[in-house]
Amino acid sequence: MPPTSPDATLAVEMTYEQLPDEWKEWLDLTPIERFRESEKIFAQYLAMGGSLDPDPDPTSPFYDPPTSGSGAAYGRPGLRVLWRSAV
Amino acid sequence: MGGQACVFYGAAQFSKDVDFALLAGAENYARLHSALLALEAICIAVPRFDPAVLERGHAVHFRCQAPGVQGLRVDVMTRLRDLAPFLELWARRTTLTDDSGDSYDLLSVPDLVLAKKTQRDKDWPVITALVDGHYHSLGGQPTPPRIDFWLREARTPELLTVLAARFPAETQALLNSRPLLAHAIRGDLDAMRPLLDAEVRAEQAKDRAYWEPLRRELEAFRREEREAP
Numbered sequence: 001m002p003p004t005s006p007d008a009t010l011a012v013e014m015t016y017e018q019l020p021d022e023w024k025e026w027l028d029l030t031p032i033e034r035f036r037e038s039e040k041i042f043a044q045y046l047a048m049g050g051s052l053d054p055d056p057d058p059t060s061p062f063y064d065p066p067t068s069g070s071g072a073a074y075g076r077p078g079l080r081v082l083w084r085s086a087v
Numbered sequence: 088m089g090g091q092a093c094v095f096y097g098a099a100q101f102s103k104d105v106d107f108a109l110l111a112g113a114e115n116y117a118r119l120h121s122a123l124l125a126l127e128a129i130c131i132a133v134p135r136f137d138p139a140v141l142e143r144g145h146a147v148h149f150r151c152q153a154p155g156v157q158g159l160r161v162d163v164m165t166r167l168r169d170l171a172p173f174l175e176l177w178a179r180r181t182t183l184t185d186d187s188g189d190s191y192d193l194l195s196v197p198d199l200v201l202a203k204k205t206q207r208d209k210d211w212p213v214i215t216a217l218v219d220g221h222y223h224s225l226g227g228q229p230t231p232p233r234i235d236f237w238l239r240e241a242r243t244p245e246l247l248t249v250l251a252a253r254f255p256a257e258t259q260a261l262l263n264s265r266p267l268l269a270h271a272i273r274g275d276l277d278a279m280r281p282l283l284d285a286e287v288r289a290e291q292a293k294d295r296a297y298w299e300p301l302r303r304e305l306e307a308f309r310r311e312e313r314e315a316p
């Protein structure tokens with residue numbers, strides 16, 4: 001199974017032969033198989049508390065700072081940042 | 088269209104919402120209304136649903152509340168920048184069916200690539216993946232339209248170099264419309280990188296210019312919402 005993340009996108013700047021095996025497996029599925037797998041990933045994402053709110057994206061024409069949250073910590077509303085480095 | 092189509096085409100693994108391109112028309116709006124009722128979808132942001140607003144290029148955003156789809160966002164558009172009218176898009180769509188007989192109508196990959204040429208940074212790696220995936224799937228069956236699409240839209244120096252070597256006459260014929268192909272012919276990957284970046288900046292600037300009046304209109308809609316009694 002490929003790595004999961006919201007709106008995860010195929011790694012680029014490499015040829016098919018150079019892709020990690022999990023991405024090759026993803027590309028080798030049929031479109032319908034990919035859709036079914038995506039449904040499972042979506043269910044896992046929701047089960048982990050993933051948010052369906054759009055990610056704040058200042059480069060989007062739909063971005064509205066007053067109504068766009070800062071985004072959950074590491075994509076999960078159940079997580080909050082206790083400590084982080086100064087960077 | 089959008090992220091779900093990218094999943095089908097292998098360029099993404101999942102999307103948090105569903106985007107629909109719709110044929111504008113009273114009968115279709117009635118069908119959309121029925122579907123939204125079944126999904127218990129409510130409009131969650133400006134603009135409110137209005138055919139005239141859709142016609143100007145806005146998207147209308149809904150959130151579903153029906154069991155099984157609770158929280159799912161649905162976006163609807165009838166017009167996309169630089170894309171053909173809906174009936175042309177429909178004529179060249181991709182239709183997939185599954186074992187249960189359900190069918191899925193998707194923007195064609197070339198149209199999806201055009202739709203993804205936005206000011207949003209996150210859309211550009213998706214374009215790269217769409218073209219790479221298309222070439223991976225159909226590179227063994229080149230046709231003139233496919234070769235033209237790959238040469239016009241490929242976004243990695245590596246793939247462009249492969250294409251230029253494989254299709255030299257077609258590459259030569261496109262030099263005027265995509266000058267960076269000259270570097271692909273020579274296999275000069277480093278020379279292509281800044282030019283590919285420049286293509287992105289130019290398209291992003293076009294998209295920002297297209298959206299500027301719509302963005303101002305959205306701000307006006309938001310003000311009206313806030314000031315409504």
